[in-house]
Amino acid sequence: MTDVVPTTPAAPGIPVDLVAVLDRAARLHGPRPAVRDAFGSWTWSRLSAASWTVARRLAEHGVEPGGRVLSVLPPGREFAALLFGVLRAGCSLVPARPASSDFELSHLLADARPVLVATADRPVPAAGGAAVRVSTLLRDGVRPAAAPEPRHQVGASDEALLLYTSGSTGRPKGIVCPHRAVVFAARAIAERLGYQPQDVVWNRLPLSFDYGLYQLFLCALAGAELVLPPGEMSAGELARLREGGATVLPLVPALGVTLARLARRDPRPTRVRLLTNTGAALVGADAARVRAVFPGSSLVCMYGMTECKRITIADPDEDLTHPGTVGRALPGTRLFVVNEHGRPQPPGTAGQIVSAGPHVMAGYRNAPEETAHRFGPAPDGDGTAVYTGDTGRIDPDGRLYFLGRSDDIFKHRGWRMSTLELETALLDVPGVRAAATAPPDAAGVLTVWAVTDLAAHEVLRALVERLGAARAPDRCVVLAELPRTAHGKVDRVALRTGGWQR
Numbered sequence: 069m070t071d072v073v074p075t076t077p078a079a080p081g082i083p084v085d086l087v088a089v090l091d092r093a094a095r096l097h098g099p100r101p102a103v104r105d106a107f108g109s110w111t112w113s114r115l116s117a118a119s120w121t122v123a124r125r126l127a128e129h130g131v132e133p134g135g136r137v138l139s140v141l142p143p144g145r146e147f148a149a150l151l152f153g154v155l156r157a158g159c160s161l162v163p164a165r166p167a168s169s170d171f172e173l174s175h176l177l178a179d180a181r182p183v184l185v186a187t188a189d190r191p192v193p194a195a196g197g198a199a200v201r202v203s204t205l206l207r208d209g210v211r212p213a214a215a216p217e218p219r220h221q222v223g224a225s226d227e228a229l230l231l232y233t234s235g236s237t238g239r240p241k242g243i244v245c246p247h248r249a250v251v252f253a254a255r256a257i258a259e260r261l262g263y264q265p266q267d268v269v270w271n272r273l274p275l276s277f278d279y280g281l282y283q284l285f286l287c288a289l290a291g292a293e294l295v296l297p298p299g300e301m302s303a304g305e306l307a308r309l310r311e312g313g314a315t316v317l318p319l320v321p322a323l324g325v326t327l328a329r330l331a332r333r334d335p336r337p338t339r340v341r342l343l344t345n346t347g348a349a350l351v352g353a354d355a356a357r358v359r360a361v362f363p364g365s366s367l368v369c370m371y372g373m374t375e376c377k378r379i380t381i382a383d384p385d386e387d388l389t390h391p392g393t394v395g396r397a398l399p400g401t402r403l404f405v406v407n408e409h410g411r412p413q414p415p416g417t418a419g420q421i422v423s424a425g426p427h428v429m430a431g432y433r434n435a436p437e438e439t440a441h442r443f444g445p446a447p448d449g450d451g452t453a454v455y456t457g458d459t460g461r462i463d464p465d466g467r468l469y470f471l472g473r474s475d476d477i478f479k480h481r482g483w484r485m486s487t488l489e490l491e492t493a494l495l496d497v498p499g500v501r502a503a504a505t506a507p508p509d510a511a512g513v514l515t516v517w518a519v520t521d522l523a524a525h526e527v528l529r530a531l532v533e534r535l536g537a538a539r540a541p542d543r544c545v546v547l548a549e550l551p552r553t554a555h556g557k558v559d560r561v562a563l564r565t566g567g568w569q570r
Contacts, residue, residue, distance in 0.1 A: 082255070084224040085247035089254070089288050090116055090152045097265060097291030103284070104312075105144035106298035112291065115148055122153020131183050133158030136230060138182035140173070140190060142166045143275050143296040148284060150186050155247075159183075160227040162242070163276040166190070171496055171534040175239050179434060180230055224248035230433060231278055233374045234477060234486040242433035243374050253377035253427040254285040256398040260381040261344065261368065263290035263316060268339075270295050270314035272323055277483075278374045279346055283318060292316070301326065306334045306361075315339050317362070320347035320482030321354060328357035338362060342384075346370040347482035349394075349470065355387065369394050371470055373484070375442060376454045379403065379423040380468045393467040401425030404447045405462050406455075412447050413461075418471055421460040422446075424453035478507040480514050483539050490531075490541065494518055497530040502550050504558045505541070514541040517563055519549055 083089045093102070094116035102112040110118065131137065137154045139161060141147045147163075154161045162180045164173065166188070173192060177185075185192045229245040263269070263286050271294055273280030287294040295312050297305075306327065309317070317340050319327075324345065340362045350358065350369065359367060366384035371394035373379070380403065382395030397403035404412045405419040413419045424446035431439035446453040459471040476487040487505040494503035494516060502519035509515070518527050524544040532540045551562040 084251055085155075085222040085226070086228055086251060086285065087119075087152065087155050087222050089251060089285060090119060093288040093291060100265060100291050101293040102287065103145045103148045104293060104295045107144070109293075110145050110148075112288070115145070115152065118145070118149035119152035119156050122149050123156040126153065126157045126159065126184070129184055131157060131159060135159045135183040136162055136180050136227075138162040138164060138176060138180060138185045140164050140166050140168060140185065140187045140192065142188060142298075143271075143280075144298075146188075147275055147296075148294075151284070155222065155228055158222060158226070160230055162230045162232070163281060164232070165274060165276045165536060167536050169534045169536070171493065172240075176232060179239075180232075180242055222247060224251075227430075229281075231281075231374050232276075234484050234489045239492055240489065241435050241438055244430040244433055246430050249427055249429050250285070250377070252400070252425075253398070254282055254289060256400060256427065257282065257378050257381065258286050258289045259399055261286065261342070263287065263292045265291035267292040267315045267342075268295055268313045269293065269316040269318070270297065270309050270312060270340075271318060272297065272301060273318055273320070278377060279318060279320070282377065303330060303333065306330050306336075306338070309340070310336065310338045313339060316342045316344070317365075319343055319345045319350065319358070321345065321350045322481050324350055324358040325354055328354070328361050331361040337364075340365045343367045344370060346372060346378075347484075348479045349392075351387070351392065371395070371468060373454065373456055373458075375429050375456075376401075376423050376425075376427045377429075378427070379421070379454075379456070382467075386467075390463075390467055392469050393463075394470050395468065396466045397423070397468075398425070398427060401427055402446065402448065402450075402453075403462065403466070403468060404453070405460055406447055410444075410447060415462055415464045418459055418461045421456045421458045421468065421470070422453050423456065424448070424451060428452050428454055473507070476507065480508055480512075480541075481538050485539060490516060490535075493531055493534045494527070496534060497522070497527060500527065504550055504560065504563060506560050506564055509564070513543055515543040515545060515563075516541045517545045517547055517550065519547055522546070 083092055093112045098113035099111055101109050102115045103110050137159055139150055151161050162182055164176055225246050227244055228247040228250050230242040231245055232240040232242050234240050269283055269287055269292055271280055271283045275281050284294055343365050368384055369382045369387050371380045378398055380395040380397055382393055402424045404422040406412055406422050407419050431443050442455055443452055444455055458473055461469050490505040491503045494500050499522045500518050500520045504517045524546050527544045551559040553559045
């Protein structure tokens with residue numbers, strides 16, 4: 069079937085919304101491959117046509133502009149069509165992990181209040197009065213339009229995405245991501261990374277994770293192809309990656325280390341030219357092992373957080389000449405290291421990392437106190453900045469060196485989490501009377517402590533059911549009671565040092 073794509077007049081200048089990004093890709097790269105999954109590949113023209121189908125079907129389901137759609141679809145072409153179709157309809161998307169537990173989904177449903185939930189086949193719990201409707205909006209295929217249709221006028225300040233991330237509250241918070249900020253961030257990242265139309269981006273990262281999701285936007289800006297391999301990674305991953313023609317590989321350290329281990333059995337070369345890393349530092353021996361798997365490729369270290377997407381990007385292989393750097397600020401943004409009073413510090417002085425510019429998102433949904441804590445006036449008085457809670461220093465040439473976190477938010481297996489999020493999930497387990505957590509230790513082991521009659525493995529299994537295997541802790545210690553300080557607070561030092569055993 070030949071695609072018939074509704075067209076709209078090309079707006080002059082640079083796209084400021086994500087629908088315009090897709091329309092530009094269809095116009096400039098229409099016949100080139102866009103998204104490939106286990107069942108086939110779509111061109112950019114076909115993806116654009118599919119987004120129109122989704123937009124029409126959303127209207128048939130009673131979804132009006134301004135509504136939210138929650139997705140629990142697996143990675144693939146249908147997800148891409150849903151995303152751009154939702155945006156074309158003037159709505160915003162809330163992406164969730166397909167394997168999200170009812171515990172996790174109930175929170176998203178109650179907080180985001182979606183008017184529709186898109187799912188392939190799984191039942192979804194109703195919660196919080198949300199009008200939950202299950203739909204696989206493209207099961208009947210892409211229907212060509214008989215004539216061009218008017219496009220809903222998306223405002224640059226309209227909400228495009230509501231991305232949930234862990235924070236200092238017990239449940240994940242929704243970050244309101246306007247079109248303008250998302251497109252600015254994607255374009256700035258694209259300028260640094262330099263994806264090309266002939267690139268094939270092999271994306272193993274979840275599409276509920278902004279690092280994975282933005283691969284779709286980066287490919288649209290470049291006219292590159294995004295590959296979303298099905299299932300779990302297996303011993304044949306390198307062979308599949310090679311056969312798929314991958315040239316760009318976004319990594320978190322755990323994924324890179326796994327590929328390095330697989331390469332012992334399959335050392336044949338690939339076409340990969342570019343490796344990117346964020347989520348946690350890929351340094352030292354681990355970075356060397358990953359480079360050995362992909363000889364001739366360049367490694368780009370990056371740093372950011374969902375609240376402003378990306379903060380710094382290093383030059384290719386800059387970590388070799390400047391060990392520990394995560395690069396310089398994105399083009400058009402400003403980077404600061406401030407003291408406890410919010411005053412910028414001179415080069416080489418450690419302090420809190422702060423990022424300001426058009427990439428800063430619009431705060432947290434339903435969390436004014438958390439928004440006020442994380443988003444504030446820029447240190448130079450120009451607009452709003454994100455106060456990361458991370459510690460770092462900047463060298464005289466503007467390179468950032470990440471030194472660690474100063475609060476209870478941490479990265480585990482590349483996932484951003486919080487101690488209170490874990491404790492909330494622990495206390496949801498029947499039979500757990502009290503619980504405590506702490507960030508991973510120096511070896512990266514994430515431990516939780518529970519007061520319960522359950523066995524440790526039973527607690528861990530319950531947490532896997534609630535949080536998923538990737539986000540579950542590594543170790544559980546069952547106690548008769550939690551150690552307390554003189555002020556009655558949980559003594560986390562005693563927990564970490566084993567003082568509760570005395």
